[in-house]
Structure formats: C-alpha cells, structure tokens
Amino acid sequence: MTARSFGYAPAVLLALSITPATGSGPDIDPAWLSFDTPAKTTRFQLIAGLTGLNGALNFNGFRDGGLTLVVPVGWHTEIDFRNHDGMLPHSAEIIAPETPLPVQPVSPAIPRAFTLKLTEGLVSEATDTMRFTAQPAGEYLIFCGVPGHGAAGMWIRLSVSATAAAPTLLATAATSH
Numbered sequence: 001m002t003a004r005s006f007g008y009a010p011a012v013l014l015a016l017s018i019t020p021a022t023g024s025g026p027d028i029d030p031a032w033l034s035f036d037t038p039a040k041t042t043r044f045q046l047i048a049g050l051t052g053l054n055g056a057l058n059f060n061g062f063r064d065g066g067l068t069l070v071v072p073v074g075w076h077t078e079i080d081f082r083n084h085d086g087m088l089p090h091s092a093e094i095i096a097p098e099t100p101l102p103v104q105p106v107s108p109a110i111p112r113a114f115t116l117k118l119t120e121g122l123v124s125e126a127t128d129t130m131r132f133t134a135q136p137a138g139e140y141l142i143f144c145g146v147p148g149h150g151a152a153g154m155w156i157r158l159s160v161s162a163t164a165a166a167p168t169l170l171a172t173a174a175t176s177h
C-alpha cells in the first residue's frame with residue numbers, strides 16, 4: 001500500500017491503525033469514493049472483476065469481504081457498477097450477511113439496492129447505477145447475484161454506520177473458506 005493512497009482522508013489512517021492491513025493486499029484507489037458532506041450524498045465506483053484475483057470473481061480487486069465501504073446512516077448513496085471482466089457477466093446487490101452465503105440472488109436488504117440482470121449478470125463493460133438511502137444502520141454485503149459467484153468469494157462489505165461522520169473505504173480482514 002502506498003502512503004498516497006490514504007493521504008486524502010485522515011479518518012482512513014485512523015481506522016487502519018485499529019485494523020491493520022496485511023500489507024500484501026490490493027490497493028484502495030481513493031478515486032473510487034467521493035462524497036458531499038453537507039448534502040449527505042456519496043458515490044462509489046464498484047468494479048466487477050477489476051483484477052484476475054479469484055478467477056476475476058472480485059470487486060475492485062477484493063474478495064470475501066476484504067474491502068468495506070462505510071456510509072453514514074441516512075446518506076443518499078449511489079453505487080456505480082461496471083463489469084471490467086472480459087469473460088464473465090456479473091451483477092451486484094446489497095444483502096444481509098448470512099451463513100452459508102446464498103448461491104442464488106436473494107431479496108436485497110435495502111430497497112432499490114441492486115443492479116439490472118441480477119441473476120444473468122451484466123456483460124463485459126456494461127454499467128448500471130443503484131441509488132438508495134443507506135438505512136437502517138447495520139452490516140451488509142455487496143454481493144454478486146450471478147449463481148455461485150457470491151458464494152465463491154465475490155462480495156465485499158457495506159457498513160451503514162450510526163457514528164461515522166463521512167464515508168470511507170477500509171481494507172478489512174477477508175473471511176477464509
């Protein structure tokens with residue numbers, strides 16, 4: 001990880017000091033997240049298959065919850081999905097954590113928090129935007145709905161926080177299988 005990647009947000013540095021990253025994981029690009037604090041709006045670029053990790057079954061180069069998007073409760077949230085994978089279709093939805101992970105799409109945990117073609121997936125370079133209000137506070141997964149993908153590790157985390165003052169992106173411990 002480069003210092004530059006985290007230089008934009010002291011809150012991220014603080015959080016990382018609490019939950020140290022491994023040092024060998026992928027980088028977080030600060031360009032993925034933007035926000036307007038007075039307007040309580042945030043935008044996150046969600047990129048399916050950004051890298052070859054896990055057979056491209058990853059979001060932004062992270063798998064199994066290794067990246068967490070933190071959004072203050074009640075903020076207007078826009079997730080801009082793009083499928084960067086040249087091979088497989090992908091989708092995304094916000095779901096409640098469950099064990100074991102579902103192997104099919106399930107009802108989204110937040111109204112309107114899902115992409116088009118949830119089961120079939122969006123083809124290479126297709127985009128879709130989901131817009132929703134981040135509530136209620138709690139822990140969620142950003143999960144690929146194409147059958148088998150999410151259960152194989154294609155998910156990251158969304159934390160809707162009652163205490164955060166601003167959105168952040170954190171490298172978090174990936175769940176091992």
Ligand SMILES: [Cu+2]
Pocket residue numbers: 048057089090091144145146149150154
């Ligand atoms: Cu997928």
